[in-house]
Amino acid sequence: MVLLSIVVLLVVIGVVIYRRIPLPLGSAAVALTWYLLGYLTPAFWSLWLVVPLAAVLLILNVPALRRPVLSKPVFQVLGKAMPSMSTTEREALEAGTTWWEKDLFSGRPDWHEFAQIGLPQLTQEEQSFLDNEVEELCAMLDEFDIHHHRKDLPEEAWQFLKDKGFLGLIIPKEFGGRDFGPYAQSRIMSKIASRSGTTAVTAMVPNSLGPGELLMKYGTDEQKQRWLPGLANGTEIPCFGLTGPEAGSDAGSIPDVGIVCKGEFEGQEVLGLKLTFSKRWITLAPVATVVGLAFKLHDPDGLLGDSSKSDYGITCALLPANHPGVEIGKRHHPGSPFMNGPIKGQDVFIPVDWIIGGAPMAGKGWRMLIECLGAGRGISLPALATASGEMLYRTVGAYARIRRQFNTEVGKFEGVQEATADIASCAYTMEAFRQMVTKGLETGSPSVMTAMAKYHATEMMRRVVNHSMDVVGGRAIQHGPRNFLALPYQSVPVAITVEGANILTRSL
Template sequence: MLLSIVLALIVLGALLYYRVTLFAGSVLLLAALFVLTLFESAMWWLLLPAAAVAVVLNTESLRHSVLTRPVYRLLQQAMPPMSDTEREALEAGTTWWEKDLFSGRPDWDKFAAIRGPRLSEKEQAFLDNEVETLCDMLDEWQVYKDRDLGEATWDYLKKQGFFGLIIPEEYGGRNFSAYAQSRVMSKIASRSITAAVTAMVPNSLGPGELLMKYGTDAQKQRWLPGLARGEEIPCFGLTGPEAGSDAGAIPDIGIVCRGEYEGEEVLGLRLNFRKRWITLAPIATVVGLAFKLRDPDGLLGDPGKRDYGITCALLPADHPGVQIGTRHNPGTPFMNGPIIGRDVFIPIDWIIGGPEMAGKGWRMLIECLGVGRGISLPSLATASGEVNYLTVGAFSRIRRQFDIEVGKFEGVQEATADIAATAFTLEAMRELVTRSLEDGAPSVVTAMAKYHATEMMRRSVNHSMDVVSGRAIQLGPRNFLAFAYRGVPVAITVEGANILTRSLMIFGQGALRCHPYLFDEMQTLQQPEGASGLRAFDRLLLRHLGHLGSNLARLAAFSFTVSRFSPAPAGADAFSRRWYQHINHMSAALAVCADVALGVLGGDLKRRELLSARLGDVHSQLFIACSLLKFRDGQHPGRELDVHAEFALTQALYGAQSALLAFLENFPVRWLGALLRFVAFPYGRVHSAPSDEQVRALGDLIMEPNPVRQLLASRIYVPGDPEDAVGRVERTYQTLLQVDDGWQRFLHAWRKGEVGGDDLEAALADAVAREVISEEAAAGIRQYDALRFDCLLTDDFDKL
């Protein structure tokens, strides 16, 4: 009897796994059960109920009565109504590889066909020349003291087209790819966060992007050439004192009315607004503005419509009624300030896209914010991670305590290994995320990128501060970490605060945009019950149940076989194949848990932010793991590369597993959470945090001139000036590499008492006399020691 039941479950699981059609699956399952009754008569107790269920499911009228209509009415009551703003946010943007991961069935052939981004000749030349020259001009300590970039830097940024990277060439812009924009911003940020933020805004959420996508031909001709040449400096007023991450709550109002402009009466808008925290506002010449549009007199032509919703317009900064020019102090000295408008009248044609785009601003903003999240702030985080790799890795080898390099202490290696893995991960994410932007504007991917990149930046900078210690906390021109540390809160809080992004956006948008049926089901549920609506919902419900059943079967198969036989991309090597199989397992687990959570909690899941955030973490970590595999496969193979990749992949899969287990342990229906945990992890945890051996291996590598260090160094600005904060550390490190053999022999002999001397000079002389080292080696050590001591000093000032 037990064997028969097991065989019946295997047949059911196989039918679900391969998504056999409902009718064919019913016939095959009943046939299998009938055969089993020939060997075990008690199986009739399974065959008869299964036959009854099959009849109900395959007979449309019965199915509607027994299943579809009750579920339809139950969900209509349970699901909260979807506002126009929520619908526009969900419909905005596109989906990409993250949809496959959420589905539980990643298509690895599709993934293998994704080619990494590459720079064009023009883009590479711009990085090698204009960006390099800009970085040579910058001095972040001087910028900090002056509270500005300096006139020469501003002129160079404008004349060389740094503010027009995204603008088409026909308007005088450079028309760079998303990957090129990211690389440009990272290189600038590795030198100056202030300069990077200054260059980011015109190329991110700003009038340029909005005009290109939605502007009228007249608006493009009026503004884009000036923006490309830097003659116009843009800013965008979205946030305010009571509307930050909840941009839909902006209180600023525009009333449609008639007024005077240039001596004539025209149809226009009367605006009143108060905006805060607007980057480039103090020096902007053109202001993009988001506000809520109202038409109380029906002047736009629709007498039945009064509230149009969020609308975007463009106006000169010196327009009457606009108050602009004062500054906030965000901790790093980029231009940031408030914009106030009192009784400002503008022509109706100043709406971006013209009057036809009235009320369409929310969708416009969501799409443009998504692109900004995928490029601007992740590029800042990537630059910080890579600078930390170079400087902290070098410093941990230069700095000695207890007669040993501090980077050799395992406690320090726990931090430096994470710094190394983080930099590797950020570069990998950058490539896959910017590649996704070539195919559209995937809002979920870019939300993942913004949240996880900036959080990794925070962790990397904090680790770096711990390792460098007193050398890092004293402000001055020698400090190579202070400005990144000051910049972390900016990256964390802007373009959607990280708490909101994690708690609401990644899974909230991810579930509805990436699930194959959920959004369509919700759309159907918003309609009044009717025959056509019920039939549409019935089709979706059957597919949804098949989707859930298939993923449940896949999850069980992967869990009990530890995903050993699950698919991987054709051509995957032994290293990658096993990681792809682990992703299959976690993807199926995510799909099942998401469906169960949505089915059990319904609309209440929107308020269960701790649960939804954990599902979002699983989804994000799987995307990060895919980016690591794609990045690793695109580089020259080698042990050093694999050590970095394995550590980072271990972190990603362990993070996904931890988030999923926390979700299941806190699921409100305890028995269901426990059941799902057994199905997903029947043998207990599959993944562990990086081992001590992995920590030691990567902690050693970050101090070495390994190929990954060289790769990451090629993505940032490494100054040759030995008086520069980063240049001083790099020069000292490179000098150490040249003398290290003699240095280590000398230190060993001195430590063992094989050479004598009360100070370095005396000991070196004795070491040469005893032929421990050569005179040439001693000269190199003297030079290095002078650099080493200078490298460890912090700045001091006559007065503060």
């Protein structure tokens, strides 16, 4: 009986650990089990069992004992086992801001505070832009024609995007931009995406991670005056080179380098950088006039003024696409015909003033990038996903009402209802947290929340599109101008992959 009682006690302890029952409650359960077993097996109350169990429960429940006896030794052992954290990794963890989601992830959310958060609202100017310019742009677009025939946007659509400020939605009015808020940007991109995903991606890039946002937050006054007006009116088309053949989601491992040295620029010897880089899968690269680059900066001769520091880390610079030595490679084909391609350069010399923010921002590029990823992760990609969810809710729902099999509307089949119900719930969820996240972006750059938004939105989009393919069936497979599903289905991997691969986010 003693052996059986020990087994029962161990089972209870195992359940407490496996179910992660809170410590005081779990200790009470273990103590009560031991007490009850003592009536069935009096020998179970013997000192050789009582004393160790009482000691363990006492240590676990008294912080003054638990910390020195248990917690400190365990942390010391784990500290030796864990790899050291690099400067880049530490900067990534410390970058960005937090909002109400901090309370949620802490496990102690203040729901009263949550209830006080107002929904994001469009200004009169933003609503007018949606009702007029965006509608006019959508009328120019035929995604089947863009995808299968042109392999590009119509020329009039390109010009309209430039002339009407679609490429400068985030740029302040003082530089000629629209200066729209996060919610307006999301609504605009969703509307465009409902008509043409290719056009939406084209408009998203200048308004998310790229030279515009980096310049606004970190650029020198001279850099802002030089580039922002052109970015706002579309005479300058930006791209940003971060991803390379050997560095995708692990952007901190980029092999691209910049060596501080002196060289000739415009007939004078100046302090600058010699860049060697190879970037791949860069959206808008084939048509870009200005290129943002991320690279690792080295100053072996201490020319930046700090002889004790030679490796500065990731740095961001901005240079014209036609600068000598910059090579825009052959266009990629990512499954949707938005402009995408490689950028290369070998020993390309640029003045040190072309570092975004100037020499004082040398080595601070990783923090800059992490804090600016919020637009792509929190606005652009969730906007694409929300557009897909709402469009397919409408079209697949309508199809299920008019398509008949076995003399019955397919929408009445329980299997189809299961899929369409999930489409509806995902569409509702994506719209809800689109509003939640863009409201949070009004307060700063909540990097954790935007990363989670990107992951969940694009995964829901994938689920919705797959459900839609199941319901629509053969009609969704055959390509044609009236097929509303084939091109979204083909483009899903783009959203899943970019701005941090979903499989990485899910693993973390």
